[in-house]
Amino acid sequence: MLTKLRRYLLTISRMSRLQIYWRIRRVLLQQMWRRRPPIHPPVRSHDLLNSALPTWGYTPRKSHTAKIVAQADQLVKHTFTFLNQTHHFSSHPIDWSYTPDGDPLWTYNLHYFEYSLELLWAFKLTNQKSYLSTLNQLIEHWIDHNPFWDAVAWNAYPLSKRVMHWCMLLGPLHQIDEFRTLLPKLQASLGQQAEFLAENLEYDVDNNHLITNGRALVWLGIYLSNHPDAAQWYQKGLTILENEAQRQVLPDGGHYERSSSYQGVVLQDFLETIMLQQAANKPVSPILRTTCVKMCEYIYHMLRPDGRLPLLNDSVDGYPLPTADLLAICAVKLQLPYLTNSIQAEIGPYADWLLDGDAYKQLDKLPSQAEATTSHAYPDSGYFVLRDEDTYLLFDCGEVGPTHSAAHAHADTLNIELFAAGQAIFVDPGVYEYQSGSWRNLFRSTKMHNTVTVDELDQSVMWASFRVAEMARPELLEWVASETITRVSGKHDGYARLNDQIVHKRTVTFEKPNRFVITDVMTSKGREPHQYDLWFHLGPTCIAVESAEKSVVCQFEGGLQVNIEPQHIPQTTFKVDRGWYSSSWKQKEEIYTICFSSVTSVLEITLNTIVTINLPDH
16 A cells, blocks of 8 residues: 555656646546536537638559558448457447457547548549448447547547547548538537637646647647637647647657657657648748657667667557658658658558658659768667667667656666667567556566566556656766777666665677677665576567577577677576567567576676677578
């Protein structure tokens, strides 16, 4: 009980007064409305829509038709797939409260209405009215069966996502007779949701949620320009976006939640707001544009040699958009041709939709621009990339997350990721799921990352699904980059909360082209015995791990071999176990995990490890 109370107090102590006020207000209002009979706010009878709707979106390339139609056909049958979980609503009315396995994120996705784009694209590509009819039915059913302030439906975050996707439909469909019959009801609902959102912004949750709220207000202010509050919504939303761009995006271009996925979410919100301003003949925000350029540069130098982003904290590969799509849209819309150098996968329909129907044609119009990807420091975010051609190591010496709400943080300070010869060697485990429970706890834990644990404890104390009590505080000690050697060093005090106040210092030296020296120094102020575990999680293409005389030999597909050699580690035991890796929602695969363990009471222990990459002969 005392531990639980302490966690609450620590978490609350870091929240701002504004956060606390808005959290209390939201909880009280929710309780009040849930005790009342379901109601619908009054509907404004006049036409709210902008008389000159902005042009938004083009029909994707026909090469995407088969995939889009297959997905749309499932929606026609009321079969929905989110987070790699599929559910078929056997009765035609949708159960908007359906929550598989108790995971509300699936339900959130049901309310986002992002799938409405697939129905739109399928209709545009095939001209089959069944897709448009399904789209109309889903929207109308949502409006009729989700009364005011009903649970997830009126939560500000899914509401923000939903109204933006509904707005995206208006330009392409408002002149089509079958859709026009829905317009009075649709615009009335949009007006109701806009009025609600303007008074219930997520100042308590903050972070990327507040940015998405702001974007939604800007969009509603443009699309519902005949509403008497439209100008106020637009200005309020734009003020939020500009303020949060300067507060949440760090000087080095990283978003302060330090998640690759939420870097993309925030960038997408800013960029598509700029695009809508242009389409609506509004002045483009220079703050948002400058921020987007900065965020793109961050992503470019953070990319692994295979064109993918590392799975930092709560990150999922390809979320919110496939990396190739995100790079293509940014390259064209921000005129940053160097981004095309890292597009290594096929560009999907979303990029086509935003880039005049064919992303490749738009990319071909850009001039060529070379920009080398070399070792790179992100001192504000706390990430450091040690790179030499196809060899890449990422070192994490950044804050756990924003101190007032580190919702998407993992206990991973001084973690490393290693990539070489086209394969992931040391991996971050990913996120797997947000649902509270053992899997959420495991994937956020220190032992699931390539760093050191003390007494099997986490560096930072994670609790519930999105809470952090004690936070490790990192400090950068050194960053040196040259043609032959790159070195980075940092420390953290996450274990200073123990009686012996243990501090972990890690130095990684890259001796180019293929040798890394990892030195971990654990300093204690007392003589109690402690267990120090050094963890390495091998990528999914590792096919065998063998113990040699002085090293551990890791065999990867294609003949790649990696030697891990511990040096001068006293009283060390070594074990190879099976761990977990998740690059996508609700999907995990077993991987090899190596742990070097030492129990000692010395005041200082040095764990020295040499990692050598041996490329295949061919």
